[in-house]
Amino acid sequence: MYKIAYIPLDERPCNYDFPSLLWDRGTGPSSHGEVNLVRPDLSLMGDKKTPGNTEKIWEWLFEEAVDADGLILSIDTLLYGGIIPSRLHHLTLDECRDVLARLSRIKEVNPEVKIYAFNLIMRCPKYSSSDEEPDYYEDWGSEIFQYGRLHHLLSANLASEEDEKQYEELEQQLPKEVVDDYLSRRKVNVEVNKLALEYVNNGTIDFMIIPQDDSAPYGWTAIDQQEVRGAIATHHLELDVYMYPGADEVGCTMLARMLNNFKGKRPLVYPVFSSTQGPSVTPLYEDRPLMETLKYQILAAGGLMTSSLAEADLALFLNSPVEPMMEAAYQDSLSTKYQVNRNLIDFVEQLEFTVKERNIPCVVADVAFANGSDLGLLKLLKRKNLLFKLAGYAGWNTSSNTLGTCIAQGMFYHVYGNTQTHKDFLALRYVEDAGYCSTVRKNVTNNILPELGYDYFLVDGKRGKVSEIVQEQLTAFIKENLIDEENELRIADCHMPWSRMFEVGLKVEHIRVGGTGSSSL
Numbered sequence: 001m002y003k004i005a006y007i008p009l010d011e012r013p014c015n016y017d018f019p020s021l022l023w024d025r026g027t028g029p030s031s032h033g034e035v036n037l038v039r040p041d042l043s044l045m046g047d048k049k050t051p052g053n054t055e056k057i058w059e060w061l062f063e064e065a066v067d068a069d070g071l072i073l074s075i076d077t078l079l080y081g082g083i084i085p086s087r088l089h090h091l092t093l094d095e096c097r098d099v100l101a102r103l104s105r106i107k108e109v110n111p112e113v114k115i116y117a118f119n120l121i122m123r124c125p126k127y128s129s130s131d132e133e134p135d136y137y138e139d140w141g142s143e144i145f146q147y148g149r150l151h152h153l154l155s156a157n158l159a160s161e162e163d164e165k166q167y168e169e170l171e172q173q174l175p176k177e178v179v180d181d182y183l184s185r186r187k188v189n190v191e192v193n194k195l196a197l198e199y200v201n202n203g204t205i206d207f208m209i210i211p212q213d214d215s216a217p218y219g220w221t222a223i224d225q226q227e228v229r230g231a232i233a234t235h236h237l238e239l240d241v242y243m244y245p246g247a248d249e250v251g252c253t254m255l256a257r258m259l260n261n262f263k264g265k266r267p268l269v270y271p272v273f274s275s276t277q278g279p280s281v282t283p284l285y286e287d288r289p290l291m292e293t294l295k296y297q298i299l300a301a302g303g304l305m306t307s308s309l310a311e312a313d314l315a316l317f318l319n320s321p322v323e324p325m326m327e328a329a330y331q332d333s334l335s336t337k338y339q340v341n342r343n344l345i346d347f348v349e350q351l352e353f354t355v356k357e358r359n360i361p362c363v364v365a366d367v368a369f370a371n372g373s374d375l376g377l378l379k380l381l382k383r384k385n386l387l388f389k390l391a392g393y394a395g396w397n398t399s400s401n402t403l404g405t406c407i408a409q410g411m412f413y414h415v416y417g418n419t420q421t422h423k424d425f426l427a428l429r430y431v432e433d434a435g436y437c438s439t440v441r442k443n444v445t446n447n448i449l450p451e452l453g454y455d456y457f458l459v460d461g462k463r464g465k466v467s468e469i470v471q472e473q474l475t476a477f478i479k480e481n482l483i484d485e486e487n488e489l490r491i492a493d494c495h496m497p498w499s500r501m502f503e504v505g506l507k508v509e510h511i512r513v514g515g516t517g518s519s520s521l
Helices: 019-023 054-065 076-078 094-098 103-107 137-155 161-173 176-201 219-234 250-263 290-300 328-335 336-340 344-356 375-383 397-417 420-447 465-481
Strands: 002-007 036-037 070-074 113-120 205-212 239-246 270-272 315-317 363-367 392-393 487-495 505-512
Touching: 002 054, 002 250, 019 250, 019 397, 019 420, 054 103, 054 113, 076 094, 076 375, 094 290, 103 239, 113 250, 113 344, 137 161, 137 176, 137 219, 137 290, 176 219, 205 219, 205 250, 205 270, 219 239, 239 290, 239 375, 239 397, 239 505, 250 315, 250 420, 270 344, 290 344, 290 397, 315 344, 315 397, 344 363, 344 375, 363 375, 363 397, 375 420, 375 465, 375 505, 392 397, 392 420, 397 420, 420 465, 420 487, 420 505
Parallel strands: 002 036, 002 070, 070 113, 113 205, 205 239, 270 315, 315 363, 363 392
Antiparallel strands: 487 505
16 A cells, blocks of 8 residues: 655645545555655645645644655645735745755654655746736736737847837836736746756655646747756756646646556557647647657656557557637537547547557547647547546646646556546546536536536535536536446435536546445546
8 A cells, every 4th residue: 555645736626636546545456555645634735826735834834754755745725825825925035945844854753755756837828817816907918918928029139119218118017016926926037947957956745747737939938948948957957857848737647647656657658640740749838849848748747659559558649739729618619620630520520449449548638729629539539439448538728737637547447458447537537627618617507607607617516506506517418428328327416516607526436337436526
């Protein structure tokens, strides 16, 4: 039994629950029960802009670390109380330094414990909204982003005369107190990342990921990335600290890496794309071509990419985007490029052959669209009877969120096979990624919320009328799109974690018709 203590990035299901849903609790005839993943009680984790109880979380960590084999730690949570508080805090660098020093105590009481840590490069959204940012971002968010993009272009000698003029206008337009507050917090967060590198350098932290949340090629986030990358190089830590797009999937990625480390495995992953253009497309909210991020995602989960299907432990089928990349909510009006620049028919035929004839475990990364599954692909997977024959599937939020989630599931499948836990997580992904993200969220937002007096950013609490309507519509989606003669799905719980429409909290059970039942998530 491996005991792993996990400090999530925040309290939402994608961070708090997904990693725990990948491991088998030891129930049922096919269970392994080999991983004991422990988390702080949800009551300690905060609520969106309200920080978690960092002192209590540290107390919990010290208690659990004594006999743990591994720790997976969100530094954003340990310092600021979560991902949103990391964008709102007023901590000084000295205060952060004092808190981080507590990491050394862990290795003093348990020198053999493996510590994997992650800490974000703070994002800079293109739009004006204070939903997840400081209040002033409602009025100045777009301008702050443009100011950073132009500053970056100017510093790199890439700006046009029009860029220079716009930059000067923004300098006059933006309130000084807003810019000072925003940039001072970014500076502290960058310095915290550099402080964390010292703990990698001295062996306290064994491995680290610095994810870039909602990144872009130019701007404040890219500038911070360059500074942190320079610090990584200065410490010669390129093999120990990875930096690439992502955020909410990192807990799953690190759990997969730790499992592979404990089992002495290095799975080989063979990629298959639905389009020739796909590997070179830069996905929405990211800063580099899909293929370059994919390499990091596989490495971070403890695997290696291979060019030979014959030697692969897993085949990773990527339903890849074309340019310009679309949002899943608008896929009912596909552009001509989406229809002709990728071949879903060949993609699915290759997938079926690899699963059924080659008997190679196959994972599907459904990254053709941002923020949801490709419903056309889902239809073909069902027609081919492949939905519950996959070693992993995901199609939610950003490309990196999807990649990290499904690759991690594939890594667990490689070790433990087709357990009930695996099927339950597959069921959750289809219901959430295709049912909610690509279908129900848009319908409820556009057609139900106005009648009830709510909007996308605010509904009637975590478990109100809106969550009931969402569950009803998801149940209808399941009946129409997911169940067949062999597989049934049941929603055991549905709630809105942050009382808004962006994310949903679900517990889904997979039931094999005529089988021995199911285990709840």
